[in-house]
Amino acid sequence: MPDTPNDRIETFYEVMRAQGISRRSFMKYCTLTATALGLGPAFVPKIAHAMETKPRTPVIWLHGLECTCCSESFIRSGHPLAKDVILSMISLDYDELLMAPSGLAAQAVLEETIAKYKGNYILAVEGNPPLNEDGMFCISGGKPFVDKLKRVAKDAKAIIAWGACASYGCVQAASPNPTQATPIHKVITDKPIIKVPGCPPIAEVMTGVITYMVTFDRMPALDRQGRPLMFYSQRIHDKCYRRPHFDAGQFVENWDDEGARKGYCLYKVGCKGPTTYNACSTVRWNEGVSFPIQSGHGCIGCSEDGFWDQGSFYDRVTDITKFGVEANADRVGLAAAGVVGGAVAAHAALSALRRAQQKAVGQSNAAKAAKEEA
Amino acid sequence: MLETPNGYMMDKSGRRIVIDPVTRIEGHMRCEINVDEDGVIRNAVSTGTMWRGLEVILKGRDPRDAWAFTERICGVCTGTHALTSVRAVEDALGIAIPENANSIRNIMQLNLQIHDHIVHFYHLHALDWVNPVNALRADPKATSELQQMVSPAHPLSSPGYFRDVQNRLKKFVESGQLGIFKNGYWDNPAYRLPPEADLMATTHYLEALDLQREVAKIHTIFGGKNPHPNWLVGGVPCPINMDGVGATGAINMERLNLASSIIDKCIEFNNNVYIPDVIAIGNFYRTWLHGGGLSSQACLAYGDIPENANDFSAGQLHLPRGAIINGDLSQVHDVDPRDPEQVQEFVDHSWYTYGQPGRGLHPWDGISEAQYVLGPNAKGTRTDIKELDEAAKYSWIKAPRWRGHAMEVGPLARYVVGYAKGHEDIKDQVDGLLRTMNLPLEAVFSTLGRTAARALESEYCGRLQKYFFDKLVANIRNGDTHTANVEKWDPKTWPKEAKGVGMTEAPRGALGHWIRIKDGRIENYQCVVPTTWNGSPRDLQGNIGAFEASLMNTPMERPDEPVEVLRTLHSFDPCLACSTHVMSPDGDELTTVRVR
Amino acid sequence: MNVHSDPEPGGDLATPFHKAGTHKQTSVYVYEAPVRIWHWINAFAILVLCVTGYFIGRPLPSFTGAEATYQFFFGYLRFVHFAAGMVLTVGFFGRLYWAFVGNHHARQLFTFPFWSRPFWTEVWFEIRWYLFMAKEPRKYEGHNPLAQLAMFFFITVATVFMIITGFALYAEGQGQGHWMYRAFGWVIPLAGNSLDVHMLHRMGMWAIVVFVIVHIYVAVREDIMSRQSIISTMVSGHRTFKDDRPD
Structure with missing residues (x-):
């Protein structure tokens, strides 16, 4: 058995030939590889050359x-x-x-x-x-x-x-x-x-x-x-076959509902496809059999940095655990708007009261002045 | 010389041999053995060498998400932790799943058993029995004859076919780049197969590599991907729409046909390749009946594959439930995972502390704190261990015990329990195999028995998979297309506090998840997994776990080449990422407990 | 009587935060036409962005009227959001331009005299006024100091934040390789991932909603209670004062 790989290295082409694959089939394979990698026909001879000569x-x-x-x-x-x-x-x-x-x-x-x-x-x-x-x-x-x-x-x-x-x-x-x-x-x-x-x-x-x-x-x-x-380079959402339902506003509202059975968009049950960069919706899984969305469950965003810490997989607007708060953006926002709205109302009431008081004082002062003048 | 309470004579006076890393397993593991002057193993120390702390991470999260976290405990037995998790949550919250969901879950779980068993046997275990280098010397014609003899129905059996594979192997070896086969123990006399059997098995290594791709597609159909398909609390996420508008986006006739064809392929491979290979290889090793360990003494199975949705009573499970202790096969004990006296975990020899020695805790009440310390007799340093001191703490694996007993779990344990219970299918299979191989029942309690039980189970699961597929179709025919129960999907509908348990039979054995939920969040989560049972270190009384017990008294051809050790350890299909875990630091008692 | 007081005696240095001064006057031309037009366009854009943005994050119940191909409800909703976002952005840059060429009031939005002690004294006075602790408000030609601070953070800073995060999200749709992605794509890994940016963008919306509530209320209140016009000023451009008393 030779010791170093350079003594006798079996190339990919040799392997294929040894398996009884013709030159023609080999070139076809190279074409398929080029296509699978999204490369043009110009790359076919390059791939063939690489596979014929590389250890x-x-x-x-x-x-x-x-x-x-x-x-x-x-x-x-x-x-x-x-x-x-x-x-x-x-x-x-x-x-x-x-x-x-x-x-x-x-x-x-x-x-x-x-x-x-x-x-x-x-x-x-x-x-x-x-x-x-x-x-x-x-x-x-x-x-x-x-x-x-x-x-x-x-x-x-x-x-x-x-x-x-x-x-x-x-x-x-x-x-x-x-x-x-x-x-x-x-x-x-x-x-x-x-x-x-x-x-x-x-x-x-x-x-x-x-x-x-x-x-x-x-x-x-x-x-x-x-x-x-x-x-x-693209999000699952960008190439999702359910995208038309997203654009149409047709969503799965809950599991096993009418929309789920019709294959509507899973956005409302927490699909992270719109924020996840991966090839699931195009390459798909296990030789193209399916991918999570096709099988009815939203994407959980498993190829994104920190996807475990972004709230429930079923949330639309994510939990902001990053700030150490157990509430989501909408809840915080609504609460803030509510508090401010309430404060504004109270402030308005108090302002009106103050103004009425001042007016009353002003009027009585005016009346007093008039009286004095008289 | 020291006798353990579970009956093993430990002698660490002989030469110490360290095997680290143990390869062809999931995760990281170390094994140390002492061999006497005859090369017989007289002391065995198995160590889990990784810890990820998933249960600490789960605390405070949405219980509906837990399946995804626990599924990532293991990518080999992918899905079984997820199933256990959704069962635990459903148990805690009192959620009943639809019949179709039960059938689909069973199909997925059975599919995993088959997939995992095949991948384990051919890609993780086979090289302990099969010598691919020796296959180069085989006569393809004789190999073809061997193939036709052991499995007449298998179509890939021509001399030309085997010659092609052999040529490919030859080229591979001649290239000098031996890849995964490099430095194998190929001239060790522990390998006993003739070249033809080696060539046949090596060929099937490649066939199985192709087949497992197909098998896994059942998960992809129902769960969207494999590894790590998607699951759902309350049912399954894939809706069924056979003939309505938009059926192309759901489980429809085409999907069912695809599933059906894969189920057939599983059955075919089990019958034509897997079982015949195990019998053929087993026959050449029929005198090597070491490695029985605890299997004849103490076996545990939780049972799985419920016939009907939501009914986990022992009589309704296709895979048996029960416990055997003290080697008494005439009595199968009931197993109740809720009973605080039954399943307990100990940490006296694990790198955790419970504060006091000898303390055992039920998973619902677990406390834990990592404590990485080496014993006084360990050799090396804290970050460069030469030899462990098994008298002290020596593993990241805890020591679970059933009523104080160290137990073996897994296919062999399931089959022993099933056989003892008189489970018809299991009894038929076991008796049939023993008859075919002309071996006594005692032969079952061995490394080979473990490997054979796995193959038989794969075959049984293949039939069950078809059974549940037919059941699913029948149910749909009767007009039931429900796949999910969403009544309690919203956390607002949940009780303030709840606790539940989920059980499955993972490919490697009994798996349980215990959960406590408080205010819609996970309060405590605990998994006791198969390799925790099998790979458990000693307890305070000195009982050794299944790995260690199985290695005892095994003779080694060449002590420096651990073929026999690997053979027996692999027969358990160790999964170290699963086994090494920890409970949440808080184990406070719940004030109100709601159990369905 | 309408008297143009621009340029103001003393100029910017004398009254860095544009107190109305002590000279007698009843009307000042404060907001030039581009500022006023921008204000109302911006207000409208924000209204549209908030409403559409809210429903993009939290969609309405499904419309099942037609096959998806023939229905584009959510698509239009998002289109309107993007269009309004573009209007907001162009408006913002237009407004920025005007800060350079317009009158000194036009610059108030983009800066505040952080190092000026009198400014902070005035801020404190305004806070006291809103807490009913001051008896009478002061007169300002432009924004009062507190308003200026609020404008700076909730309009200028918040708008820049929303433009950057918004364009980062929009650029994701344009795709890697698009100039917009090259210009804004850095935001995504900086924040963590795309979902984080979505979340931050939504938090930004809520901050602006809160500001809008306060802004409208205070404008109405000041219109009634202060010594100068407020709402009509943003229509006519003229600040009128209700009395001739000094500050």
Whole structure:
């Protein structure tokens, strides 16, 4: 068995040929890939070339405080299939969820990968490090996970933050964040990080991001928050198939009502689609079977920063827990308007009374003066 | 040498071996063992190495949101925590869900069982039995014959098919980039399969990877996505509209057909691939019957899959409820999660404090405070642990006990309880399997038994899934399309204070959520999850938990290559993100308690 | 008798907060036509924005008259909101322009003499007047100091806040890459996320609603009880005084 990858590296094209796939089918695949990534036909030969010649990029996939939903989502990918990604597109050298060895043998793989591919591997992080209790709320190899994260990040070529945990902190970072779970960009400050938020992200979005990186050998274009524009540049609402009902003013008023059965807009039962950047309404879930809104439940905004702490998932106008007040904007606003309105009324009454008094005094003074004159 | 109250001889004089991280599990786990000069495990220490504090986070939130938070406890058994949570809230508030919601929830829960069991067996567990490198030496023709012998109905069985897979593997291995297979213990004699069986199983690893994608789509149909589908207090969020205006936006004929086709695929895979594989692999390992642990002594199941909506009485559940203690299979005890004497959690060996030693608390009355301290005999430092001291605190997992007993939960526990209760389907399956493999009943109490019970359960759940699908269709045919009860949706309709409990059988075992609601907000929330039971550290009396018990007395081929340890730990399908949790700091008694 | 008193003797420096002075007069031209027109357009825009905004956040019961494609009720509601927002914005910048080219009263809205002790004394006097602690109000050509403070924070600052948050939200609809998103998109991550911006925008609405209540009440009250005209001034532009007594 050759020792270094450069001795004999199987390219994606070779893998496909070995499976009995013709050149023609291979080119067709490249066209489909280009289309799936939203690229024009000019990119087809480029993709083909990349897949014919590139060795598989080593990937180290770390798990911090998480629930493994990102990995579970990843293996749901329909195009490309998860098995093709793992066997042919990347080299998943370290992933505690799937790797065969444990303990020392596993640790050895990590060390070897870091040493061998210094500056050339992609670090994918699922979950985040807790910082309280010296980081020992998440222990790996007897040491704080955060140490491992920093160590692997140091020599990585690029870093992917899978899901809401790594990107924003997610549920364990929800108030009061007892473990001080911290998104990875706050502990890795010297490397570009691609955020792929969502709880979890859509499978094809995950594989789309990683195949984009190995295919074009570059980072995808990112938005202000570090999310790939190709999947996170629009809100779910912008491309929601129920949008016409929103514009028409046709809403689900309560669960299982007439509107729900007709597929009206879920805005009034708390759908966060209008404020959530994700590809759910277009790429949809599990090979396009459905997405939350299609199945009758509003979006809970799982790809947005801090979505756990914005009131109930069924609220329209969000709770302002940020100010430490247990009331929403409308309640505070109405209360303020009510108090001011009441104060105004009282003030008006008092003013009228004062004025009447002054008038009376003025009149009696005038009368007095007139009397005196007389 | 020390004997535990639950009957294990612990001897930590031998060589200490540390396995950290334990891979191919959900979450973070560490295991330390002592082996004697013959390489037999004489002491086992299992440690949960993560804590997220979700129950602290839940305090003060809207109970209708709790499902979404608890669902994120685990993305592998996705949905089961959500179901448990909505049941707890409905129990507290006295909300009755419609029949259709019960059927749809059952279908989703059963679907999870199947999905989780398949993914567990092929992608997390198989590499403990199967050697993919050895598969390179297989003869594709012989593999094809093996396949046709063990499962004549499976269509993917031609020599060419296996040759293609083998070639692909070959290319993969020759590339030098071994990925997830790197540094596996491939030359360890603990692997006993012939190359042909290895190739067949490796091929099914890939087939199962494709299939699980399909299986999960049931969640997507009814819950909008997977992982982490959406749920609803009071029913299910997906409305049914079979033939009215706008039916395309609801559960309609097309959706039902899609669900039906997936249900058929589950049944087919269970029958043609999963069960035959377990039997085939099991046959090669039929003499390796270690790892029984507590399964023959103490098993617990809450039961699940209610036949009718809102009826959780033991007789109405398709998955059995009951407890077995002291190895007495003739008596199945009733389980009542509300009884403060039954389920209790202890923290004497966990990184929490209750203020006084030996104190056990029912989940409704839990208090907790993290206390990360290592014992005096631990080696290393606070942030660089070399060896733990199991005489002191050593895990982020608490120690739940049922009437003081450490219990095993999970598919095997369910099957043991079901078998002891005379559950017909379960008895038929178990007896049938034992007959096929020509093994005695005692063989069930083993690592392999746990793995087999999971496969049998997947098959049973496949049938149940079809049953509830048909029931759903029949109910719709009878004109009932209700999916949600919104009478008590508005918090204004709730009592000032309430408490409830929700129970399910998660893929990994008995799962309970206990909730207290006050003024429309969560006052206290507590989950006692399967891996808390199985992975529990010791209690004050020294009782060891299921993980530790199952490792005891297992001989290892090569102590430095923990194939056998992984095999047995994996047979529980550990889920560490689930198990490591904490109660809310406030456990004040409610002055008025309303229980439905 | 209408006497133009502009430029006022002493100029801005002498009476930084535009006290009416002690000279005898009964009418001053205060609000020039663009200011008056802006005021009423702005008032109308705010009314429309508040009403439509309220119902965008808290929609009316569903209209099920027609298929969604042929019904655009909520869309029109939002359109009206956006249109009014554009009017408000253009008006605001027009008003800002006028602060430079108009008379000195036109500048009152955008600044107040923070470092001036007499100003704060006058504010304190006005507070006492509203608390019925002063017997007689003083005369002002423009805004009284308290009103000036309120105007600055509830009109100028609040409007800027609403324009920025409003355009940030509108820009989300325009999409990333649109100039508006490049100009205002920074607001979203600064606030947290889009939902936070929605919430802040709504809080802003309520602040303005509260101001409007007070503003209308005080205008009416002062019209009756103070020594100068108020409401008619915003129509005619002339401030008339009810007596010739000095302050």
